[in-house]
Amino acid sequence: MPMTRPTSPDPQRKPVMLTVDDDPAVSRAVARDLRRHYGEANRIVRAESGPDALDTLRQLKLRGETVAMLVADYRMPQMTGIEFLEAAMDLYPAAKRVLLTAYADTHAAIDAINVVDLDHYLLKPWDPPEEKLYPVIDELLDAWRRAPERPIPHTKVIGHRWSARSWEVRDFLARNGLYYTWFASDEPVGEQLLQAAGEDGKRLPVVVTEHGDPLVEPSDAELADTLGLTTTPSQDFYDLIVVGGGPAGLAAAVYGASEGLRTVLIETTATGGQAGQSSKIENYLGFPDGVSGSQLAERARRQAEKFGAELITARTATALEINGPKRTIRFDDGGSIDAHAIIVATGVAYNELTADGCETLKGRGVHYGAAVSIASECEGEEVYVIGGANSAGQAAMYLSREAKSVTIVVRAPSLEASMSHYLIQQIEQRPNITVRTCTEVHCAIGSDYLERLTLIDNRTGQTDDVTCARMFIFIGAAPRTEWLKDVLARDDHGFILTGPDLRNVCGWTLDRPPHHLETSVPGVFVAGDVRSESAKRVAAAVGEGSMAVMLVHRYLAES
Template sequence: MTGPAPQPRKPVILTVDDDPAVSRAVARDLRRHYGERYRIVRAESGLDALETINELKLRGETVAVFVADYRMPQMSGIQFLEEAMDVYPMARRVLLTAYADTHAAIDAINVVDLDHYLLKPWDPPEEKLYPVIDALLEAWHATGDRAIPHTKVIGHRWSERSWEVRQFLARNLHSFRAFNADEPKGKQLLDAGGLDEFQLPVVISEQGQILVDPTDAELAAMLGLSTSPSLEMYDLAVIGGGPAGLAAAVYGASEGLKTVLIEETTTGGQAGRSSRIENYLGFPTGVSGAELTTSARRQAERFGAEVITTRKAIKLSAGEAGTARTIEFEDGSTIAARAVILATGVAYRQLQVTGCWDNPDDPACNYVGRGVYYGASVSDASECRGEDVYIVGGANSAGQAAMYMSREARSVTMLVRGPSLEASMSHYLIQQIEKNPTISVRKCTEVVDTLGADDHLTGLILENRQTGQRETVEASRMCCFIGAEPRTDWLKEVVAVDDHGFVLAGPDLLNVAGWTLDRPPHHLETSVPGVFVAGDVRSESAKRVAAAVGEGSMAVMLVHRYLAEA
């Protein structure tokens, strides 16, 4: 006779606090809210907790969240979390602190990649404890406790498309493991699929589906993302899926407008490629760009907005005032909307140095995606393990990338044209860089040429802008953050732009011909009535995530005003 099937073991939430009363209170509050889905385990010292998690590991159990007190004898909470990470690296980490110890919690962010810190007492838990743990459990379930994710990407180290595929998956927070085709595991996977190295990159999904040299649309379909609008007419069309566009989609849909967001690649924009944003309101321990923007996309979808990825808008037809605006895509299909918000953002400016851009006069000498990269994403840290990385630029995005890559790289060298970082980088980030022994900053230095072999980057020629002295250094990875250019080539014949291609709006249109209505343009309204602009693509914008989010939400308010007038 067959007995009942064994029940799956509940994931563990482990708490450790040397104060028995506090330890019992934490466990009580957690058990009350999570006891049906998780097993709550408590320990009263760091050493006891380490012994417990080793036993859990031997029994094949998983730990979802660690909650550790900061001040404990023999072993502090930070020391415990540092050792616990070796056993359960995917578990989320929370530190309990008194108000006087918040500085230690902030320092712990860089030591143990702390996810959150909670001030004691946390009453009421419904407001101060459960929302934090809920968010961490949701993030843990998105990655689970898998050391090797199920989705696999087989590519070539020096293939631009292989790099782009990894970026697409990483920016959508999809877990994957990357293999090079010349590695034993990569070759084994290709052989199992009856493929060879001339068909790279190859993606093998969790369900075993094999995608050979997939397009972004095919990757989006694998991830369950929408790629085609369902309607022909909308109240509001948002073009661009960065923070400004996502905010506009959230507020437009939540306020009852039939809203569609159109994104050329994947949502997030430049912010989505940031390894950690630390100065965004409400995230005291920082948040990765991918986490922030993916959460925003889900929020927009929950309110009913359609989020369409891998579709490029190539033409905007204005028509007469008060009529619908038409958006045309690359395949010739169109949609119409009563109002449009342009949130196309900006692209990283290319370094005008041999090998760093697509030069039609010398197409063979192009190392973009093969050692030269514009921007960086969270997947790049593991890829640069043991390498000497060079980062060009001195603004926040460059500093954030330097901090993130320093975790794995042998060394990180920042190349800054100016005499200091103070003019372009936030003070908190400068302090972190100065304290990081892996990062060095070379000021008044720029890249004047590249060296390559076998179609990939092998070295850089650097020049001191003060002395003119040149130096050749070995380099296989250079990430560039040297400013931005607006994505407005397809819009210049429709809306007014400034001398740099950024879209003019509101008061900036006063001396620009083309405005036809008796009323003045609304604050974020372009030279075409009913077409608004938000975020980095707007002329004289603040170029900050918080500012972009604010403009995206403000633009929706102005859309309502415009629609009421029409």
């Protein structure tokens, strides 16, 4: 299944016709005659041994190219033509297969029809080709074109449907707008790609780049480096470091860079944050028809880069240090960067469900959040959405397009207290969405993947076993600010205190009061959901991101 914001696949990539013969003169002659007649519509590739030809086919497979025809000489050292064609079938089963034979070897060619499902055998010499070669090849190419293999020149992901890391890789690529096609490791094309990569399927996922380079069980940083995302800051010192790439962080990057600050944004996974995973945001100013979170994030990312902000992906901030007027961010790989000022906009992460079985089945039917890429996988399935906030409602609406049924499970007696009115109305009008109130998940059940849930009514204590293919969890959120606990003042839940909320907090060192979004450390500001008592809405986060930049300017003017 492809994911979009691609660099589009090249529609002009020509099908390959590969010839293999150990006699260089014969090899050149075959290639010459094929190129003369078919070179305009096809790419003619030649090899002079079976092993070399197989290596070429593996490279072509990994690069996503199609092979229309294989022409192999019967008598070759190391590997006969029949042995080559038999091995080649595992990589390109749809390619037409032709064996070149001398008159004395026609019996072998006839035997090959049963061994490798041979399409034709040609006697050498084939002169004149207009009579003995081209009519045969024309007929075979016509047959291939009636059911051609499609080129896949972009990134390919081969993994197991119920592998947690396979889902994480797909989510990383999708959220970063990197085009890919997904193949299950136990399906024919997936098996062919694994064979071409020299893998047996025990180490998954395997990501094959558009250049044909296989990455086995890659980390996010390895994916980012290989696929062209920026992972290293170009400078050691900036005016402004923005930590977090959600709406607040992107707004800060746009306004910081547009107002002349040397600005760098650091993001662990992908720009957009939780909002970037939303299928449709309908209450954001200026988008009366709604906008997907990924579209909003992509536009903001382009806007930030247009003004000169650097966007760094797959780097995790692990420490904040204060050294006089310099503020330092340290990364998990040991690197660091410095700046005059910092805006923390790391948002929040969904709390994990503690019900039995959820941890074991995480990534194998149990998901936190709901990437848009998952919806098509839910066709005909019974899925459950746990949580009653807007993010849960948006996910339920989107999943209901493909799923057989969607059930929203909430502990509260209704959705009114936590979900916007417009979403509640949409949910009520969608026939395949059901809401179960005063209900919680007691346990998740499944062997290799999620199969059932046990729900419990928190009024009566009664339990109910239900069939469930996937469960998407949106329960509460935590700020994940442990890396800042010894530096910045936080509330009892870990959210960062700012401005007036710092009145009763020790540690403020300046004569002036802290600015509205300033933390307990001068020059370090906070925007968005990670701030204590924030509004937890996209528009509020964007507003705070832009406002924080204004306060950074004030701070710099005072310093």
